[in-house]
């Protein structure tokens with residue numbers, strides 16, 4: 003850490019002012035306050051272009067992880083009722099004499115229950131900040147100089163706040179669709195708030211957000227198309243990403259339009275949006291959801307005058323060890339360039355930074371071997387690197403891959419499930435002790451499965467340690483500790499199992 | 501390994517004869533054959549007292565893990581339909597105008613689908629043995645001397661088989677209820693085969709099998725009582741076991757009769773069984789399921805003449821490194837005393853033994869830090885030791901416990917769920933580096949959650965390594981890597997969370 007000039011008797015209003023009360027900001031604020039610092043946390047939500055706004059807690063709780071996972075849970079439940087209940091002999095009420103189960107997901111009920119839950123979290127976060135002696139200000143912050151910000155509230159009233167140190171934790175916002183009529187598209191900031199079902203939907207983009215939204219919308223019974231510019235889930239293991247796509251296509255009936263982007267959006271008389279694609283084709287949708295990346299929320303922060311540099315592509319702040327180019331100004335979370343945009347990353351980086359700033363710690367945040375999960379209809383979770391990256395880094399001859407394709411036991415009774423399969427693979431160094439470079443799992447409960455392996459990866463896992471571990475039967479996760487078929491053997495990945 | 505006299509030119513029919521084609525026996529047979537040994541595997545199912553019999557594969561696939569987990573999956577599905585679908589806005593078919601969801605689980609359908617699946621596994625196992633060049637014999641084996649067994653088939657035809665080495669992998673069978681009328685009770689060998697729903701059921705015993713069966717029977721809507729002689733889940737962490745019991749009582753409406761055992765069973769005219777309990781009270785049930793432990797299937801094996809000793813309490817074979825008192829006779833799985841009665845343990849011990857016998861390996865089976873999961877309505881999984889055992893082993897002052905009580909996100913929308921909670925705790929040495937002695941988790945998908953931590957425990961996990969790992973949000977498993985509240989602080993375990 004460089005000397006940032008912080009002294010106990012600095013004379014500013016606060017020891018630390020955090021701008022942004024999302025995952026990273028709140029965590030850092032609470033930790034710094036617990037370590038005795040005088041802390042304020044500003045959080046202010048600028049409405050989305052479609053006019054949506056929300057409460058304290060940032061992206062994750064309001065328009066990210068939480069509503070997404072709950073919609074996902076609802077869609078898995080709907081799918082289970084349709085696909086599993088006949089096989090498990092579960093007859094539902096007066097359907098008892100019908101031959102087929104059918105369901106209707108009432109969007110307004112689902113939306114309302116999720117929003118009520120989120121409001122309870124917003125409230126809890128306020129209480130939590132107060133309990134931890136963090137001053138919460140529902141104000142928009144802008145830098146005036148390295149020790150002063152202007153804070154403006156909902157009513158436009160402005161005040162000035164000074165602090166010895168600042169933490170920028172303003173996160174990011176959806177990148178808008180830039181083609182003509184692009185403003186007709188909504189973003190993930192809006193989808194969870196829609197009063198009525200989005201209906202027939204086009205999701206533009208092929209990363210996390212687009213695929214997760216496409217997945218849960220299809221799972222609750224909607225007609226969903228994804229416009230894929232190039233590939234699915236750039237940066238992830240190719241084979242696993244393709245399996246996610248194939249499952250969504252075959253099982254969830256999501257349509258993929260590959261190699262196209264929207265070139266024009268036009269409102270029709272019936273209220274639908276006509277989309278013209280780059281290949282000249284057209285189709286109409288009730289809703290177009292743009293999920294083409296996120297841009298850091300730094301443009302109007304006034305940081306350039308402090309000499310703080312950003313990546314011009316995504317406006318994310320450049321810096322190492324959460325330190326910006328201005329010595330007393332720090333950054334964590336989605337706003338910081340070249341770090342995974344994930345809630346637990348923002349939280350841990352925030353806590354560790356607070357400990358370094360106010361607790362005498364020297365421990366940096368370690369961004370390596372962070373697990374991540376994609377909550378698509380078939381979930382995908384991984385830790386470490388992909389097969390593709392391992393090969394380009396170590397050479398094909400130096401990489402060993404063990405893989406297994408299997409039918410989760412829970413799926414084995416249902417005809418509707420029997421064409422699908424789960425998949426596990428590990429990527430290792432070929433040379434002894436076969437250090438594990440990456441673990442990948444596509445299947446039910448992927449996040450639950452992967453977390454523990456994330457711990458073991460930090461301990462320097464080898465193939466032998468992994469497979470010496472006795473399995474838990476019957477689970478999907480036991481497939482990972484019993485992986486034995488190498489890809490190089492050419493043997494079928496589906497050949498294993500007891 | 502002691503010298504067991506095995507020579508390449510031994511002149512016997514086989515290098516290895518495995519008695520028992522269950523989890524351990526089949527695994528050992530296939531591995532030995534793959535290493536070039538000439539192997540036969542005998543598997544013969546003696547009917548249960550109630551007359552039930554089944555195919556190749558042993559306890560796990562026919563009357564254990566597989567049917568149990570499938571019934572459990574069906575019961576979780578039924579519960580989700582009833583308790584979650586209203587909250588998630590999922591309306592089902594013509595129920596759309598009713599206020600409440602109701603279901604009926606058709607036992608015969610569920611049973612039939614599970615049995616069909618099991619038959620497909622029985623078939624697959626036969627094919628697998630043939631493919632691996634193991635001679636499968638559907639015969640009952642009995643020792644004549646250390647190198648000879650008598651093998652008797654279904655029709656009573658007898659033959660003699662000789663072998664250089666033998667492996668006993670005959671597993672165990674349910675211990676019958678010994679009180680008057682005890683033969684009116686069925687066991688876990690029978691429950692999965694019942695043509696009609698068991699109806700109002702009494703489960704006798706309070707360990708794995710009794711609680712798992714009580715759980716899935718209640719979960720599919722039956723009236724279930726458990727007779728608990730002393731405590732739930734002896735050997736497991738007390739606090740966690742009590743949480744499992746409380747959940748079953750409060751949430752699944754299982755009735756617990758504590759401190760009683762049945763003292764008499766009597767058939768009534770209406771077909772029910774009247775049970776008189778040790779406290780003099782009586783009640784009537786359609787089905788009484790005895791799950792009061794298992795006894796190793798060694799009584800008629802003819803092993804005492806070979807000098808092989810067994811534990812007189814449970815008839816399990818005594819021995820270290822899977823070696824019995826007869827040099828050329830080995831034992832793995834449930835039949836071997838003082839090892840966890842779990843399928844993956846039997847499999848791994850079998851494979852490792854085969855490698856030592858025929859592959860030149862010296863690696864013993866490691867029975868330490870084996871994960872296990874109880875598939876009760878709220879699942880419970882753990883690895884390492886309980887808090888109770890840690891305290892008695894290391895002293896209260898030397899043990900630190902971190903704990904957290906939390907509501908899984910998936911449960912947060914449903915009123916029916918909101919009174920329940922999940923729980924995670926780790927038991928550590930108090931002294932740095934705070935070695936982790938045990939990890940315990942009570943909540944959804946417990947088996948999936950625990951497996952990866954099982955790997956990390958084998959690597960010598962410390963509290964710091966665990967909590968330095970970045971979480972996966974939103975999951976239940978992230979609660980384990982973010983545990984921070986110590987029990988000794990007296991702070992509420994429910995105080996954590998983001």
Ligand SMILES: Cc1cc2nc3c(=O)[nH]c(=O)nc-3n(C[C@H](O)[C@H](O)[C@H](O)COP(=O)(O)OP(=O)(O)OC[C@H]3O[C@@H](n4cnc5c(N)ncnc54)[C@H](O)[C@@H]3O)c2cc1C
Pocket residue numbers: 021022023024025026027044045046047048059060061062063065066067068070141142143144171172173174190211299303334335336337342343344345346348377972973974
């Ligand atoms: C749809 C979606 C799904 C996601 N799912 C997951 C998931 O499953 N798992 C996961 O780990 N991550 C997920 N993420 C990512 C996760 O939400 C983010 O990584 C995380 O919220 C980043 O936290 P942060 O603190 O950096 O910023 P944010 O949570 O974005 O918080 C920033 C806050 O600062 C406020 N702010 C901005 N400018 C100012 C200002 N000038 N003054 C005052 N306040 C300001 C903002 O309004 C906001 O409240 C998802 C994201 C999205 C969009």
Ligand SMILES: Cc1cc2nc3c(=O)[nH]c(=O)nc-3n(C[C@H](O)[C@H](O)[C@H](O)COP(=O)(O)OP(=O)(O)OC[C@H]3O[C@@H](n4cnc5c(N)ncnc54)[C@H](O)[C@@H]3O)c2cc1C
Pocket residue numbers: 474475476519520521522523524525542543544545546557558559560561563564565566568639640641642669670671672688709797801832833834835840841842843844846875
């Ligand atoms: C209801 C229930 C649920 C369970 N759930 C789980 C679970 O979820 N997870 C888990 O890991 N474990 C579970 N178990 C335990 C698991 O099933 C056993 O640990 C495992 O099957 C033991 O394997 P084994 O090879 O030792 O014996 P077994 O699988 O019992 O196989 C022994 C075989 O030998 C045959 N045999 C016996 N004597 C002879 C003879 N003389 N000649 C020829 N053949 C003979 C038997 O008929 C049988 O087929 C459960 C058990 C039960 C009863």
Ligand SMILES: NC(=O)c1ccc[n+]([C@@H]2O[C@H](COP(=O)([O-])OP(=O)(O)OC[C@H]3O[C@@H](n4cnc5c(N)ncnc54)[C@H](OP(=O)(O)O)[C@@H]3O)[C@@H](O)[C@H]2O)c1
Pocket residue numbers: 180206207208209210211212214230231232233235236263264293294295296342343344374375376377
């Ligand atoms: N489950 C989770 O943990 C989770 C969930 C959601 C989000 N997140 C976080 O949020 C971050 C942002 O996610 P994201 O999905 O919005 O963005 P992203 O990862 O940046 O991906 C953007 C996607 O949009 C496509 N795209 C870009 N411009 C486009 C255009 N003009 N037309 C059509 N397609 C275009 C890209 O295609 P190309 O590949 O062709 O460039 C890519 O598929 C992620 O990196 C992740 O860390 C996490």
Ligand SMILES: NC(=O)c1ccc[n+]([C@@H]2O[C@H](COP(=O)([O-])OP(=O)(O)OC[C@H]3O[C@@H](n4cnc5c(N)ncnc54)[C@H](OP(=O)(O)O)[C@@H]3O)[C@@H](O)[C@H]2O)c1
Pocket residue numbers: 678704705706707708709710712728729730731733734761762791792793794840841842872873874875
């Ligand atoms: N999920 C899994 O992995 C799984 C599932 C099922 C089985 N298994 C394996 O199978 C083994 C056997 O399981 P189990 O449940 O049958 O047996 P167990 O673990 O030996 O427990 C026997 C239970 O029955 C009670 N009991 C004993 N005699 C009784 C009597 N006469 N009257 C009333 N109650 C009596 C015991 O009570 P006390 O405590 O008072 O002695 C105990 O609760 C387990 O150890 C386990 O390894 C594993």
